[in-house]
Amino acid sequence: MGKPPIPPRRGYTILNCPISRCSKIQAGIQAGGGQEEGTMVINERRRHRRIHFERPVSVTTRHGNRWSCAAHDFCMEGIGLHTSWQAQVGEELRVVFNTAAPGSRPRAVTARGRVCHCIADGDGYSLGVQFLT
Structure with a gap:
């Protein structure tokens, strides 16, 4: 069993919802088969734990272009x-993804984000998207 979700910070929002709800989203992702990454990176800049998260994602740009892609972590x-x-x-970008466990009732989350990095990766690109509040 993994560690409990990070406790909410007072007044901090993300995904256009209170962080307490985001903690529930993260807990739901973990319950739905998401796994915390087991490797520790020495110069890790993230303040929050990353979990393995393989789900289809719909992405829409500001100009209305829409693509399907896959999430690999959250x-x-x-x-x-x-x-x-x-x-x-x-x-x-606007990203839409499902946080529910496979086979259970879908729970779609829509979030605005900004591309932090885009790196060529095999047959495509690896994007890091930071959520906007």
Whole structure:
């Protein structure tokens, strides 16, 4: 069993919802098969634990272009995506993903985010998307 979700910080919001709800989202992801990453990175800059999260994601740009891609990890501040298209660092996106366990009732989450990095990765690109409040 993993560690309990990070306790909420007073007044901090993300995903356009109180962080207490985001903790519930993270707990739901873990219950739905998401796993905390087991590797510790010495120079890790994240303030929140990252969990392994493989789910389909719908991405829409500010200009209305829409793509499907796959998430590979999730934390309270953002989401890691594997895409077939190259995004520009700083580009704003809207991401929609399901936090429910496979086979259970879907729980879609919609979030605004900004591309932090876009790195060529095998047959596509690895994007880091930081959620905007």
